[in-house]
Amino acid sequence: MAQLEEVTVDLYKHLVSERALTGETMLLNMGPQHPSTHGVLRLLLELDGEVVVNCIPDVGFLHTGIEKNMEAKTYQKAEVMTDRLDYMNTMGNNLAYVMAVEKLVDLDVPPRAQALRVILVELQRIASHLVWLGTSGLDLAAMSMFLYCFREREQILDIFELVSGQRMMTTYIRPGGVWRDVPVEFEKAVRDFIKIFPKRIDEYERLLTKNPLFIDRMVDIGYLSKETALSYGVTGPTLRASGVDWDLRKTRPYMGYEQYDFDVPVLTEGDTYARYLVRIEELRQTLRIVEQALNKLPMGPVRSDNRKYVPPPRSEIGLSMEALIHHFKLWTEGFLAPNASVYSAVESPRGELGVLLEGDGGPKPRRVHMRTPSFDNLAVLPELVKGHLVADLVAILASIDIVLGDIDR
Amino acid sequence: MTDWTIWVEWVVKGFILCMILLTGFAYLTLYERRALARIQVRVGPNRAGPQGLLQPIADAVKLIFKEELTPGKVYKVVFLLAPVLTVVPSLVLAAVIPLGDKFMLFGREITLYVADLNVGVLYLMSIASIAVYGIVLAGWSSNNKYAMLGGIRSSAQMISYELSLGLCFVIAIILGNSMNLNEIVDAQRDMWFAVIQPAGALVFMVVTLAEVNRAPFDMPEAEQELTAGYHAEYSGMKFALFFMAEYQKMIVICMIAATLFFGGYREFWFLKDTFFSVDSVWTIGSWQFKAWFLGPIYMLLKVIVLLFFMIWIRATWPRIRYDRLMAFGWKVLLPLCLVLAFITAVGILLFDLLGNPMLIWGVPVLSMLCILVVVAFIYRDLRRKSHGRV
Numbered sequence: 001m002a003q004l005e006e007v008t009v010d011l012y013k014h015l016v017s018e019r020a021l022t023g024e025t026m027l028l029n030m031g032p033q034h035p036s037t038h039g040v041l042r043l044l045l046e047l048d049g050e051v052v053v054n055c056i057p058d059v060g061f062l063h064t065g066i067e068k069n070m071e072a073k074t075y076q077k078a079e080v081m082t083d084r085l086d087y088m089n090t091m092g093n094n095l096a097y098v099m100a101v102e103k104l105v106d107l108d109v110p111p112r113a114q115a116l117r118v119i120l121v122e123l124q125r126i127a128s129h130l131v132w133l134g135t136s137g138l139d140l141a142a143m144s145m146f147l148y149c150f151r152e153r154e155q156i157l158d159i160f161e162l163v164s165g166q167r168m169m170t171t172y173i174r175p176g177g178v179w180r181d182v183p184v185e186f187e188k189a190v191r192d193f194i195k196i197f198p199k200r201i202d203e204y205e206r207l208l209t210k211n212p213l214f215i216d217r218m219v220d221i222g223y224l225s226k227e228t229a230l231s232y233g234v235t236g237p238t239l240r241a242s243g244v245d246w247d248l249r250k251t252r253p254y255m256g257y258e259q260y261d262f263d264v265p266v267l268t269e270g271d272t273y274a275r276y277l278v279r280i281e282e283l284r285q286t287l288r289i290v291e292q293a294l295n296k297l298p299m300g301p302v303r304s305d306n307r308k309y310v311p312p313p314r315s316e317i318g319l320s321m322e323a324l325i326h327h328f329k330l331w332t333e334g335f336l337a338p339n340a341s342v343y344s345a346v347e348s349p350r351g352e353l354g355v356l357l358e359g360d361g362g363p364k365p366r367r368v369h370m371r372t373p374s375f376d377n378l379a380v381l382p383e384l385v386k387g388h389l390v391a392d393l394v395a396i397l398a399s400i401d402i403v404l405g406d407i408d409r
Numbered sequence: 410m411t412d413w414t415i416w417v418e419w420v421v422k423g424f425i426l427c428m429i430l431l432t433g434f435a436y437l438t439l440y441e442r443r444a445l446a447r448i449q450v451r452v453g454p455n456r457a458g459p460q461g462l463l464q465p466i467a468d469a470v471k472l473i474f475k476e477e478l479t480p481g482k483v484y485k486v487v488f489l490l491a492p493v494l495t496v497v498p499s500l501v502l503a504a505v506i507p508l509g510d511k512f513m514l515f516g517r518e519i520t521l522y523v524a525d526l527n528v529g530v531l532y533l534m535s536i537a538s539i540a541v542y543g544i545v546l547a548g549w550s551s552n553n554k555y556a557m558l559g560g561i562r563s564s565a566q567m568i569s570y571e572l573s574l575g576l577c578f579v580i581a582i583i584l585g586n587s588m589n590l591n592e593i594v595d596a597q598r599d600m601w602f603a604v605i606q607p608a609g610a611l612v613f614m615v616v617t618l619a620e621v622n623r624a625p626f627d628m629p630e631a632e633q634e635l636t637a638g639y640h641a642e643y644s645g646m647k648f649a650l651f652f653m654a655e656y657q658k659m660i661v662i663c664m665i666a667a668t669l670f671f672g673g674y675r676e677f678w679f680l681k682d683t684f685f686s687v688d689s690v691w692t693i694g695s696w697q698f699k700a701w702f703l704g705p706i707y708m709l710l711k712v713i714v715l716l717f718f719m720i721w722i723r724a725t726w727p728r729i730r731y732d733r734l735m736a737f738g739w740k741v742l743l744p745l746c747l748v749l750a751f752i753t754a755v756g757i758l759l760f761d762l763l764g765n766p767m768l769i770w771g772v773p774v775l776s777m778l779c780i781l782v783v784v785a786f787i788y789r790d791l792r793r794k795s796h797g798r799v
């Protein structure tokens with residue numbers, strides 16, 4: 001049996017305090033296999049007893065080369081990669097990428113497709129927040145929360161399966177619209193969810209919000225000041241819990257968000273409990289958006305009729321020579337995008353999800369870069385955990401809601 | 410009576426008790442999983458046998474055949490000894506607990522406890538404390554930082570909660586006027602101590618949760634923080650022994666709670682002269698016999714109900730933080746237990762001196778008031794801490 005090499009403090013001495021070198025504090029390796037690092041995140045902790053002195057996040061264990069891979073694919077085919085990015089927010093990733101493509105080639109989206117996109121992305125936001133709520137409950141050992149949240153998430157995934165045939169890797173939102181129109185059962189399924197969900201939120205809140213142990217674990221833990229948050233580029237609910245009213249759906253509306261009436265919850269306390277409250281309130285507001293969008297869901301086409309970029313409907317292919325040619329060209333060569341660079345961003349459940357897309361005149365992007373919220377939010381973690389206990393670290397990590405697929409790309 | 414028959418009786422009773430605990434442990438895991446599943450809108454294990462009744466056997470087979478890994482740099486002797494040190498106290502703990510009334514068999518009187526100790530309560534205290542050695546040694550010998558943190562946590566936790574546990578025992582001792590568990594049970598013939606001292610019973614249940622490392626006080630294993638805590642490096646049957654110890658301790662501690670506060674093997678106090686009493690004599694035809702067998706049944710029912718509360722709490726409550734756990738133990742529970750013991754003692758003393766039965770009822774009223782005051786203080790503290798957000 002090969003002798004394992006001892007990992008010594010010397011390897012990390014530029015990262016930890018001097019006390020670690022004398023052995024006064026302990027270095028603890030948390031992850032990449034650890035139940036509460038939400039994936040393959042490795043945290044190198046310097047502990048004084050159980051108090052965290054230093055926390056060094058080590059990312060990259062889930063690096064899959066998504067961005068690079070997308071450069072080798074046509075614009076439509078590269079979209080499949082975005083699903084794998086932040087696997088809790090597949091619809092949102094599709095939307096962010098597709099919006100960038102549409103901006104690059106100047107495509108219009110019909111209103112029905114816009115409304116459908118809003119409904120699905122907001123449902124995805126609920127699903128993502130449910131996973132966050134469940135797992136952060138689980139991290140505090142409130143284990144039933146997890147299963148209650150997944151019960152509702154299941155309903156949303158069923159809706160996704162209804163519209164796209166897939167539960168998670170949907171690729172439903174396509175350049176110029178959506179894949180195809182939703183089936184008739186869609187409206188009833190969403191209405192059922194809208195009806196049942198407010199009661200379920202109350203149920204979650206009854207279990208957690210005023211639970212003394214929960215408050216004890218959450219309040220005044222992991223304080224993030226407004227200035228720190230802004231300087232680290234933190235976005236999303238984590239930023240809004242620190243008192244910055246910044247939600248791209250309000251500040252830079254896209255996909256017709258300006259027509260919906262919803263509030264952006266903002267709290268100023270900046271601790272773990274505030275982040276929890278913001279997300280819980282977002283669940284309610286998101287549901288309002290879904291309801292409004294569903295109520296005024298317009299009829300009409302769900303795909304742009306710009307045949308240079310959007311494949312024609314199946315029915316046309318048998319009748320029209322142009323349609324057949326377009327279909328063939330779009331699925332073999334792809335469409336050509338101008339030599340330009342665009343950036344478009346959406347508000348993902350975790351914050352600003354931006355896509356930088358650079359065309360080179362050909363059918364494949366020259367460069368795709370994702371500005372993923374989890375990555376920037378994770379960067380602020382060491383600031384939050386200093387001086388807290390290991391148990392708090394787990395709560396804080398859960399409260400900034402990272403997805404490792406989003407970080408490592 | 411010859412001397413050797415006593416030995417035979419002890420051995421048989423001890424063997425049966427161990428079997429009860431071992432089967433109890435196996436089925437407690439199933440019970441917990443099924444109850445948790447029901448609470449969490451799941452089904453739970455229901456494949457092995459009807460209603461999943463063979464699941465414990467399947468689990469045991471799996472654990473026995475699992476490879477036992479001994480990591481390279483552990484302190485081998487201690488590493489192997491620790492599971493044993495944990496499991497043995499949990500088995501011998503039950504020796505003094507009376508499971509039922511005595512009865513006649515083969516012309517000799519059989520008692521339903523292994524040992525009749527004058528200081529049974531003390532025995533419980535001391536044996537319960539030994540179990541912490543196993544956990545600490547497991548954590549230390551594993552040569553794993555997580556395991557060590559778990560071991561350290563558990564020693565601190567158990568030591569501080571044992572004080573409150575001891576004071577809860579004191580309440581029962583004062584009420585029962587004896588340290589012998591049989592006499593404590595007999596003293597509850599007219600009234601359960603849980604009625605005279607409900608606060609004591611409540612605090613006892615909370616403290617026992619900490620004592621057996623159950624949620625929300627499962628610090629040493631705290632899966633989400635310390636992965637598995639002190640047994641992180643154990644696998645196969647050695648792990649099963651820790652598991653066994655924890656669940657057997659749950660059963661035993663519920664037996665103790667039942668014995669000290671819920672009338673032990675006795676029926677509800679208001680059923681004492683009825684058909685359902687342990688002391689009643691049943692007549693079937695011309696055959697008359699004492700209903701001693703009701704004792705174990707009552708005990709079992711009480712244990713099942715108490716265990717359900719433990720499972721229920723685990724399903725619902727988040728885990729308390731380590732430092733808050735210590736603060737709760739030392740700053741809340743210990744003073745509270747002292748006050749409760751004081752109230753009980755004064756109540757009994759005044760009752761003895763003045764003979765006014767109303768004085769006895771002052772004990773539960775005052776104790777519940779104490780609990781309410783404590784709860785109010787905790788809530789005030791939380792409200793203040795949360796800046797009025799709650």
